[in-house]
Amino acid sequence: MAHQSDSDTGLEDQRDAGTASGVSNSDYDYSNFYYSSSDDLFAIFGPYDDWWYGTARKNGYYLFSQPMSTPPGAQINLEEQLNHQPVELLNLASYNYLGLSHHPEVIAAAKQALDHYGLGAAGSPILSGTMDVHLTLEKELAAFKKKEAVMVFPTGYSTNVGLLSALLRPGDWVILDQNVHASIVDGAILAKAQVRFFRHNQPADLEKKLRGTTGKRLVVVEGVYSMDGDMVCLPEMVEVSKRHGAKIMIDEAHSTFMYGKEGRGVAEHFGLEDEVDIHVGTFSKALGGQGGFVAGSQSLYNYLMGFARSRVFSCALAPAVTAGVLQALRITKREPQLRATLWSNVAHFRGLMSAGGVDVGDSTSQIIPIMIRNDRRILAIAQKLQQAGLYLQPIIFPAVAKHRSRFRVSISATHTTAQLDQAAAILINTLREEGIL
Numbered sequence: 226m227a228h229q230s231d232s233d234t235g236l237e238d239q240r241d242a243g244t245a246s247g248v249s250n251s252d253y254d255y256s257n258f259y260y261s262s263s264d265d266l267f268a269i270f271g272p273y274d275d276w277w278y279g280t281a282r283k284n285g286y287y288l289f290s291q292p293m294s295t296p297p298g299a300q301i302n303l304e305e306q307l308n309h310q311p312v313e314l315l316n317l318a319s320y321n322y323l324g325l326s327h328h329p330e331v332i333a334a335a336k337q338a339l340d341h342y343g344l345g346a347a348g349s350p351i352l353s354g355t356m357d358v359h360l361t362l363e364k365e366l367a368a369f370k371k372k373e374a375v376m377v378f379p380t381g382y383s384t385n386v387g388l389l390s391a392l393l394r395p396g397d398w399v400i401l402d403q404n405v406h407a408s409i410v411d412g413a414i415l416a417k418a419q420v421r422f423f424r425h426n427q428p429a430d431l432e433k434k435l436r437g438t439t440g441k442r443l444v445v446v447e448g449v450y451s452m453d454g455d456m457v458c459l460p461e462m463v464e465v466s467k468r469h470g471a472k473i474m475i476d477e478a479h480s481t482f483m484y485g486k487e488g489r490g491v492a493e494h495f496g497l498e499d500e501v502d503i504h505v506g507t508f509s510k511a512l513g514g515q516g517g518f519v520a521g522s523q524s525l526y527n528y529l530m531g532f533a534r535s536r537v538f539s540c541a542l543a544p545a546v547t548a549g550v551l552q553a554l555r556i557t558k559r560e561p562q563l564r565a566t567l568w569s570n571v572a573h574f575r576g577l578m579s580a581g582g583v584d585v586g587d588s589t590s591q592i593i594p595i596m597i598r599n600d601r602r603i604l605a606i607a608q609k610l611q612q613a614g615l616y617l618q619p620i621i622f623p624a625v626a627k628h629r630s631r632f633r634v635s636i637s638a639t640h641t642t643a644q645l646d647q648a649a650a651i652l653i654n655t656l657r658e659e660g661i662l
């Protein structure tokens with residue numbers, strides 16, 4: 226669909242004037258946005274639009290939420306949002322790590338379920354929304370994860386929010402790695418638990434933060450951290466947590482179906498599946514679908530059934546998506562070579578980055594951050610990359626701390642070696658032209 230551009234509507238010219246307070250619009254970003262002292266709840270909208278149309282959009286914020294008109298595969302079409310032009314790009318920005326979002330068998334399973342069940346579940350899972358396909362997915366996933374039970378949620382975000390707010394009560398402690406996903410932080414806030422953060426992936430600091438806490442305690446780590454692509458040092462985290470009598474939970478959004486000999490995740494990789502008390506994963510990454518899950522004991526499942534409010538008070542996952550996810554799960558079990566291809570692609574791309582002298586931080590995984598560390602310049606560089614044919618999403622605050630901006634490369638099993646070579650060449654040339662390398 227063609228959109229009217231802001232230059233057509235004249236909004237850009239009107240909004241260019243700056244702010245009434247005299248602060249330049251270009252001083253704002255999502256970390257410091259002006260807060261109105263007016264009593265009018267909507268008073269913030271005017272200054273926000275001034276910033277958005279006058280400065281932010283033109284300076285590169287239009288790069289967020291550009292609509293894609295193809296599956297999130299290696300090659301995509303977008304409608305570029307500054308001039309509203311169609312562009313064809315090499316895609317290294319999607320989570321579709323195994324390329325399953327558009328696998329023919331996944332599409333066929335989803336279509337069949339759509340024909341059979343219709344569009345939505347039309348009810349909460351605890352009322353009328355549970356269908357046989359939901360239970361099949363939960364049972365097959367529990368068998369795969371070697372756990373008593375798995376509970377499926379509508380999204381990965383609502384999984385963490387529902388789980389943490391159900392388990393923790395005011396006064397309980399939750400000790401979080403400082404880099405955990407926003408959904409974990411939001412769940413802890415909703416629970417009104419006492420929150421402490423420990424330094425990223427540092428067991429000694431976890432130990433320090435656990436000292437002095439008493440009562441019910443939960444430590445939360447991720448398998449592979451979503452912004453830095455580094456892996457948790459799980460043996461040490463488990464050891465410290467157990468020694469202090471705390472339970473430990475792992476969110477394997479970016480590692481389930483990829484890590485471990487059988488693809489069960491980082492806990493399998495370390496041989497610590499039984500030592501970790503709660504396992505979380507999502508269907509939106511390696512399986513290319515939507516939804517999230519908690520794997521653990523039958524008692525945990527029973528309890529969450531009544532208390533995970535993000536699931537109790539929300540419609541069940543759409544049956545067609547559920548059937549597609551189920552088929553994607555079956556493919557990952559049947560075709561371990563998908564993981565092998567992913568890891569060989571990761572090794573190839575890492576080799577290219579290392580040969581080009583590109584700073585990829587502490588990544589060891591399919592998530593490869595290209596560190597820019599300059600919140601303004603990254604938007605200009607992202608525009609150049611897009612003009613050169615490469616789709617890489619700039620990641621800035623609030624997704625990462627200020628001045629920790631980076632491009633997050635997501636490698637997929639569906640990238641060809643030629644595509645990875647081409648992407649690396651565009652990236653390295655652009656970083657050289659920009660003086661980053």
Ligand SMILES: Cc1ncc(COP(=O)(O)O)c(C=O)c1O
Pocket residue numbers: 380381382383385406408447451476478479507508509510515516517
């Ligand atoms: C570690 C982690 N947990 C949870 C989520 C939320 O998952 P979803 O996008 O499926 O809602 C994400 C999303 O990127 C994530 O990185």
